[in-house]
Amino acid sequence: MNNRNATTKKITVPVEGMTCASCVVRVEKAISKAEGVKNVSVNFASEKASFEFDPMNTDYRKIEKLVEEAGYKILLDSEKLSGGSFSEKENPDQHTEYEKKLKRDLIFSAVMTIPIVIISMSVSWENFHKMLPVSINDINKILFLLTLPVVFISGKRFYVIFWNNLKHLSADMNSLVAVGTGAAFIFSTIVVLFPELVLKPGDLPHVYFDTAAVIITLILMGRWLEARAKSKANTAIKKLMGLQPKTAIVKRGTAEIEIQLDELRIGDIVVVKPGGKIPADGRIVFGNSVLDESMITGESKQVEKVIGDKVIGGTINKTGYFEFEISAVGNNSVLGQIIKMVEEAQGSKAPIQNLADKVAAIFVPTVIAFAVLTFIMWLIFGGNNAFNSGLINFVAVLIIACPCALGLATPTALIVGTGKGAQLGILIKNGSSLELAHKITTVIFDKTGTITKGEPTVTEIFTYGISEEELLRLVASAENKSEHPIAESIIKFAKEKNINFVETESFHSITGKGISAVVNGRAIVIGNEKLMNEYSTNLDIFKEQILKLNPTGKTTVYVNIDGELKGLLCISDSVKPNSAETIKRLKEMNIKTVMITGDDKKTAESIAEQIGIDFFEAEVMPGDKANAIKKYQNNNEVVAMVGDGINDAPALAQSDVGIAIGTGTDIAMESGSIVLMSGDLNGVINAIRLSKKTLSIIKQNLFWAFIYNVIGIPLAAFGLLNPMFAAFAMSMSSVSVVSNSLRLKNFKAK
Helix, strand or coil: CCCCCCCCEEEEEEEECCCCHHHHHHHHHHHHCCCCEEEEEEECCCCEEEEEECCCCCCHHHHHHHHHHCCCEECCCHHHHCCCCCCHHHCCCHHHHHHHHHHHHHHHHHHHHHHHHHHHHHCCCHHHHHHCCCCHHHHHHHHHHHHHHHHHHHCHHHHHHHHHHHHCCCCCHHHHHHHHHHHHHHHHHHHHHCHHHCCCCCCCCCCCHHHHHHHHHHHHHHHHHHHHHHHHHCCHHHHHHCCCCCEEEEEECCEEEEEEHHHCCCCCEEEECCCCECCCEEEEEEECEEEECHHHHCCCCCEEECCCCEECCCCEECCCCEEEEEEECHHHCHHHHHHHHHHHHHHCCCCCHHHHHHHHHHHHHHHHHHHHHHHHHHHHHCHHHHHHHHHHHHHHHHHHCCCHHHHHHHHHHHHHHHHHHHHCCEEECCHHHHHHHHHCCEEEEEHHHHHEEEEEEEEEEEECCCCHHHHHHHHHHHHCCCCCHHHHHHHHHHHHCCCCCCCEEEEEEECCCEEEEEECCEEEEEECHHHHHHCCCCCHHHHHHHHHHHHHCCEEEEEEECCEEEEEEEEEEEECCCHHHHHHHHHHCCCEEEEECCCCHHHHHHHHHHHCCCEEECCCCHHHHHHHHHHHHCCCCCEEEEECCCCCHHHHHHCCEEEEECCHHHCCCCCCCEEECCCCCHHHHHHHHHHHHHHHHHHHHHHHHHHHHHHHHHHHHCCCCCHHHHHHHHHHHHHHHHHHHHHHHHCCCC
């Protein structure tokens, strides 16, 4: 449950300039310095920052300045901040432009690097000098001229960020690349232009232009591939936004006009034709149809809609024509809330990310120190070629140690996992919930509306001396004057049987017992056993049926007509079709199942037997459900509470993982840390399965990110890893982590 102070708002905004896990820590620190700001979370994979702020005490310009001083860029618009959220709609081409620029720089760098590599490799070939009669010094000058644009055009980004970091006494992945390639390029440039400074007479000039150029090219290639993979990981929000049409047809008097979506207002009457998308939330006022709501609820079956029924923006009208009145638009609609929820979830962190963040905070300075130590050790123990060996291994250590993979390991998996959940109608509010769900040991279910349909239904009718149709006609006609839930279930059942009602001549409600009425000249008393006893009704006619019904927990409605018992109606809240299957599958997963209900013990016991649940607690008041959950938590159980998200709010908040279950616009978006858009209890199973799969991917990513550095840095320090190979391996490590996370897109619901 959301317990944020009502005066605070939470927003998610894009951050430009982040290139590795170290950047995340610095941006978080910068934003946290602003007054009125708290709970800052920066996501490297989505390149966004989420934080809570007090609108009355927060200076937006101060936040921008603090982030800019740290070497990054964040755009805050005070007018848009009032909406509480940013989204891809603010700048849809931002990521595309970044990819395009990367690609241009990569192509230019590759075109220049290819001849550099060919020339550098050919220098040691005897026939090369015969084919091209130029001195080694001239060849080095050609390499210098070819490398110059690679370093200062394609590689400019690394040096600019390095300089900005240096001004703030900080370092990141760009610092490693800049120092490594810069050292190779500067040394080689001195050898070419001022050889007397570093060479003794007779020494053969040795340059590393190919090293600098190839490293820049390979890292740009890795960045580009990484950017492409990240854009695939972050498609969930774009797909959700794509659900809404760009325009809508509204009625203005007798005319129908087409307007843009942002011109829609609450109360507008919208026309929807077959095949059209619903532009906003509302209720049907004319017509009927069949809608495909799978993109919102994850349910594949189509839903019939008639006058008075709710429709959800983003769903598709399949067959009929209808008109509806708008009740919610934009961020207040179901789709708007889903987008906001997914965006916040993708900007959050899982607790497992904290380890990576702590490592990243000290990683780059440690690597630079280790690289310097490597250089010094090679100078001391490197023999005749000590300086050259030390320099090349210094560069290799810097390049192989890039922490990009470490920074991407967790957030990319969370982005893909939460996005996949949204497609399946499972809305996961934050990374903590997704991580914790796989540890659940006990699932506690509310009964009404969760295990059962939440709608009392007539399940059996017994009659004596009267037809079932006539009994229903008299009973439904009398109950038509009542507003009791049991009366509503009888009326609904009669309508489904196409029973014609007759006029009620008199009606009297008897609180807690039933009703009495005169219908069509016949005196009718409808109610419980107490009411029948008050009217001295003989119950022996249905003695056998009553004895069978009493243990089942069903509600029995007695019907007395003209002083005689003429019928029994059995009413119960029927179990959802998949409740028993869900309980069975949870047991197969070694998860304890518990049902909590305010109903009497007989009713609870009957439902528990039907679905095969492990334990149940009956006659529990709504306010006491949270205490019941505490009892299991005190026994070291990780508890998930599954409820309807409204009257179960305290219990959902108390549980380790609150799962709010509901359908369509009735769902309470603020309840629970996981929201199931449909009433299908299979969502509980799939949420746990998705959590397990996501955590498995995160652990794989972190393992490879750590092991890559643990193995790579010593190899580079001991001279066993060429810097160019290190650059390729470093780039591929980031791409492999993102690609591994993308496997979550193949997750299938059961």
